[in-house]
Amino acid sequence: MEYTSHYNSPLGQITLASNGTCLTGLWFEGQKFFARTLANCTQEKDLPVFHQTSEWLDCYFSGKKPDFTPALQLNDTPFRIAVWKILQQIPYGEVVTYKDIAQEIARQKGISSMSAQAIGGAVGHNPISIIIPCHRVIGSNGNLTGYAGGLDRKINLLALEGADIAKYLISTTDFIHVKKTC
Known part of the structure; x- marks a missing residue:
């Protein structure tokens, strides 16, 4: 199962995706290749990785370099x-x-x-x-x-x-x- 959440950034809404433990996607709404790797069936869910990603984005959009990175999972060639x-x-x-x-x-x-x-x-x-x-x-x-x-x-x-x-x-x-x- 894949899970999603949303983040409101100063540059537009962002969709977050996770496999339950790691961040697997982060896209601006409407961007090219939006949610290309996202499964057809997803569930909105409050997950620790989404909280960590939101903290990272809050720090980033405040003009600071985040000193941590949420757990990431990349699946492709x-x-x-x-x-x-x-x-x-x-x-x-x-x-x-x-x-x-x-x-x-x-x-x-x-x-x-x-x-x-x-x-x-x-x-x-x-x-x-x-x-x-x-x-x-x-x-x-x-x-x-x-x-x-x-x-x-x-x-x-x-x-x-x-x-x-x-x-x-x-x-x-x-x-x-x-x-x-x-």
């Missing part, structure tokens, strides 16, 4: 899981390129190169947004490209983390200022 593990290593407030990740995957596999497009596909299918920070990946040319939750949310998440997003924006973009509290 070995390639995608390898990419998502690399995403988890990207420091708070920093960015890497799809090409950087492709080079790391190629190194791990002992091959000469890896397609940045293949990396983009894996990044885009990340089932645990924000905690597995796919918003910290940018194009090789320095442009903020792609984010399943929407480019406006990507900009806001990076700004919340204190990343210098001005150098990544092609044109002036209005973004939501997330009010930092604490």
Whole structure:
């Protein structure tokens, strides 16, 4: 059985999913690939992992770097899981390129190169947004490209983390200022 809960963030409603012990999904409502890994039959339930995830999100949206991570369970192809593990290593407030990740995957596999497009596909299918920070990946040319939750949310998440997003924006973009509290 899979379980769900909801979290109201400054950037929109978030759906959380769990297998009962670990977090298996975290999606902004309406994002691309929303709940792709979620079973057809789910039950709303109050679980410790949802409380931990809500605490993590509260800390994150208050502008602080959380010092813990809820238990996560990733189920997909070995390639995608390898990419998502690399995403988890990207420091708070920093960015890497799809090409950087492709080079790391190629190194791990002992091959000469890896397609940045293949990396983009894996990044885009990340089932645990924000905690597995796919918003910290940018194009090789320095442009903020792609984010399943929407480019406006990507900009806001990076700004919340204190990343210098001005150098990544092609044109002036209005973004939501997330009010930092604490």
